[in-house]
Amino acid sequence: MDKSDIPQGTLDLLILKVAALGPIHGYAIAQRLQQVSRDVLQVQQGSLYPALHRLENKGFLAAEWRESDTGREAKFYRLTAKGKKQLKTEADNWDRLIEAVGLVMKMPGGEGV
C-alpha cells in the first residue's frame, strides 16, 4: 500500500483529535499519528510544528513546558475548551464530507477510469 499525503487542512483536525486524549508533546503527536494511521498517512514531521503553533496562537491548544520522561523539559500541548468546540465542528464537517464523497463514489459507471 502506497503512503498518502495528508489532504490539505486535515492535519489540524488530526492534531486536535490526538491532543484531545491528554497533554502531549510534538514528537509524541507525530508518533501517534503514524501508529494510529498504520503508517498510511505520511506527515513530513517538521510541518507538524507550524500547524501546532498556529493552533496554539488561535487558542485551540494551550502549551506548557514541563519535565518529560527523558528528564528534559518538553513542550506539552493540551486541548482548550475553545479547541474542543473547534474539534467538534471540524469532525462534523469531516463526516459530512466523507459521506458526500462516498455517495459520489458509489455512483455507477466510470469504474474503469
Next chain:
Amino acid sequence: MNWLGRLVHKKRLEGQLQKELQEHLERQIADFMRAGLSDQDARRKALLQFGGVEQVKEQCRDARRTRWAESTLQDLRFAARTLRKSPGFAIAAICTLALGIGANTAIFSVINGVILRPLPYRDPGRLVAVEEQLHHSGENFAFSYPDFLDVQRASTSFQSIAAYRNSGLNVTSPGEPAYVHSRQVSAGFLAVLGVNPVLGREFRPEEDQRDAAPVAMIGYSLWQERFGGNPKAIGARLMGSGNAYTIIGILPANFRFNGDRQVLTPIGQNDTIATQKRDMYSGIEAVARLKPGVTVDRANSELKAIGIRLAREYPETNSRMTFGAEPLKRQVIGDIGPTLFLLAGAVGLVLLIACANVANLFLARSLSRTREFSIRAALGAGRGRMVRQLLTESVLLGLIGGTAGVLLAGAATGWALRHLPDWLPRTQDVHVDGRVLLFAVAISVITGIIFGLVPAIRDRFDVETALRQGSRGTSPGVRRLQSSFVVAELALALVLLTGSGLMMRTILQLWAVNPGFDPHNLLTMTVTVSPQAIRSPALMRTAWKQSLERVRSTPGVQAAALDSVVPMSSDTQSVAYWTSAETTPPKNAPTAWTYTPSPGYLRTMKIPLLRGRFFTEQDRVGSQPVVVIDETLAKRVFPGQDPVGKALSIQLMGRVRIIGVVGAIKHQSLDEDASAPPEPALYVPFLQFPDEFMALTTNGMNLLVRTSTSPISVIQAVKQSVLGPTRDQPVRDIATMEQMMGDSMARRRGMLFLLAIFAGVALALASIGIYSVISYATSRRVQEIGVRMALGAQPIQVVRLFMTQGLRMALIGIAAGIAASFALMRLMIKLLYGVSPADPITFSAVALLLCVIACAAIYVPARRAARVDPMIALRYE
C-alpha cells in the same frame, strides 16, 4: 500568548522554538539508535524525516503573524537612526511641523470645546432656550415675569421650564463684605438642566413665592471661601443686601450656566416691579427641557399659540409680543461659528506651508541620499520596501512634530484663553480631550504621508545613473518641484498676511470712529448704596446724592454722573415711545435706547448739547416730567421742527416734555452703523425715577467719572469716596472707557491677534523655504560658479544670477497670493469695518512686505555663493 505578547517576547519564543525542535530530533535519534542504527545514521535519518529545520522555523514564525509589525519596528529603528544622524534636518522639520500641527490642534480644540462638545448637562439635546419675541421682527426680548408664568402654566411641550435673571448681592457676612454676582431662578431650575446640588437641595415651588422666607443656594467656591467647605453651611445664614438667607443647597464645583454665579435665590421672592409688571422686560430668560420625542418646531408652534392667546387677553402689553424656542446650544454658541471656521481655514494654510517646507527639506535630503538608495536597490531591496522606509521616516517625523505640536497647542490655548479679551463662549469646555488627540494624530500621520510621498514618488531608484552621477548635479524636475513648493508657500503666506492686514485696518478704522462722546480720561464702574439705605426710596435718593457729591470732590475728578446703562457695555435698556398722547395700542410702537442719567452727565461724557438744556437738580420727582432726546430721535420724530417744548409719551413714564436735544452716540459698539441705521436714544432724569423704580437700583448704578489726569491714577481715591463713612458701598467692574471700547471689539482683536501670529509663522516658514531652496541651488552649482568666476565673472553677476532665479519665484508666488486673497477675503467681510475686502492699500502693503522679505532671504545665500574662492570651488566635490 496573545499577539502583542508574541511581538514583545520574540526572543523567548525563538529560544523555545529552538528547544522544541531540538527535543523532537533528540528523541527521534534516540529511537532510531534503539532500533539499531549507528549514531551518524540515526542523525541523518532523523533530519531527513524532519525536513528543513530552518524552513520549519520560518513557518513557525509566520504562524505568529507578527511579521509586518516587526519589519515596521525595524523601519522605525532605522528611521530614528537616520534622523539622529542628521539632527539639523530633523530639528528643522520637527519645529516646522510642531508649529503647523500645533496651530491646527489649538484651533481644533477650541472648535471642539465650543461647537462640537455637547453642553455639560444631562441629555443636553433636549434643552431649549425660550424667549419672548417681538412678533413682527422675531427679535428676542427678555421675558416679563407674568408672561413667563403664563407660558410655564400653559405649555405642554416641556417636561420642565425655569426662568432666571442675573442679579447681585452685597454679601456682608460671613466673611468680608463684597459684591457677589447672583442669579434669581425658578424652583426646579437645576432639575431642568439635570444638575444635582453637591449638598442639600434646590428650591421648592413653595419657596419660589413672594412672601416665603429668604433661602439661597451657594456656589462651590463661595462655600469654600466663606464657610471653609463645612457641610454645616446647609441651614446657615448668608447676609446679602440686607436680607438673611438660609442656605439650602450647594452647587457642584464645575457647574457653569451662562457664566459663573455664586449665589442663587428664588426669582418668585423678587417683589420689585422687575417681576410684577407685564410690560417690564428686566433681563429674565428661560430654559426648558423638552418632553421626550417633542421637537423644537412643535414647541415653537405651541409657544406661538400661547403668544396669540396672551395678546388677546392683554392687548395693552402683549399685542406685539410672542414666544419662541431654540436649542440651548445654539443660544450659547451664538454666531461664533463662522469666525472659528475662518480661523481653522487660516491654520490650515499654515499647515500647508509647513508641509511644503518639510517636503522641500525631504526632497533635498533624498537627493543627497540617492547613492544610499541606489545601493540598497542594487542589493535587492524592492521599490515598495524603500518607499515604505521613506514613509516610515516621514510619518515618524510627523508624529514627533505632532507630539510637540500638541504640547505647544495645550500651553498656547491655555495662555490665550486666560489673557485674550473675552470673546469666546464656553471657554471652560475647551481642553485637549480624546477627540483633539485623535485629530492631532490624524493630521500628523496625513502630513507625514503627504510630505514623505513627494520624494518617494519622485525617486525612481535608477541604480545605474545614480551610481554614475554620485551625489552631485540636480535634475530640472526636482528644481521645478522645489520652486513650485516655494511659490505655493509665498502665495499662502500672502493670503494670511492680507487677512491680518485687513483686520488691522479694521481695528484702526474702529478706533478712529467718533463715538459721540469723549472716551479719554473717562472712568466707569458699578456702585451700590448701603444696605441701610435700601429700606426706603427717599433714603436711597439721599445715599445716591451723597455718594455722587463725595466723588465730585475727590482730587483729580472733573465731573461725575450716574447712569443706568453705560455706552459700550453689553447692557441694553429701551422703551417704546409715542408722539401722540394716545399710547394704545402699543403694537408696533417704535423703541429707543434709554439712559437714566443724573444731572452733570453731559459734562461728564462731553456729549454736545444741540438745543435747549439738559437736566438740573431741579428736575426731580414732583416737578414737571421731562426728557432729553438725541438728534437721531429728533430727526425721526420731528423732522424739520424744533422738538424742544414738544411732548412725548414714553412707556412706563407717561407723558413728558422734551427740554433738550443732544448729539447721537454709539450705544454698544463703534461699528453699529455698519449693520443698521443709527438707533434713536432718549434720556430720562434719574432724579425723576418714581419710587417704585428705586428698588431696581439696589443692584447698582453705573458711575461715570471724568478725570483731569490718567483715570487709572484716581481709581483708589474714587473707590474710597464711594465706600462712604459706613464703608458698606463696595465698587465693582471698574474700567476705563477706552478699555470698554477695546472690549467691544474683543472678537476682532482676538481675530487680529491670532491671524497676525499665523501670518507671522507663515511668513517665517515661507522665507525659510525660499532661503533654503536658493542655498541648495547655490551649493549644487559651486563648481559652475567657480568656472564662471575663473573665467572672469564678477561677484555681482553671480548674485544677480541667483537673485533673478529667486525673484521669479517670489513674484509668481505674490501674484498667485494676490489672486487667491482676492477670492478668499470676501469670507471675512462680516469681520471687516470701514475697509473693503479688496482694499488696495492692504494688498500693496503686504505684497511689498513679502517682496522685501523674499529679497532678503534670497540675497543672503546668493551673496555667500558669490564669495567662494574659484580655486576651492573647482576642487569641490
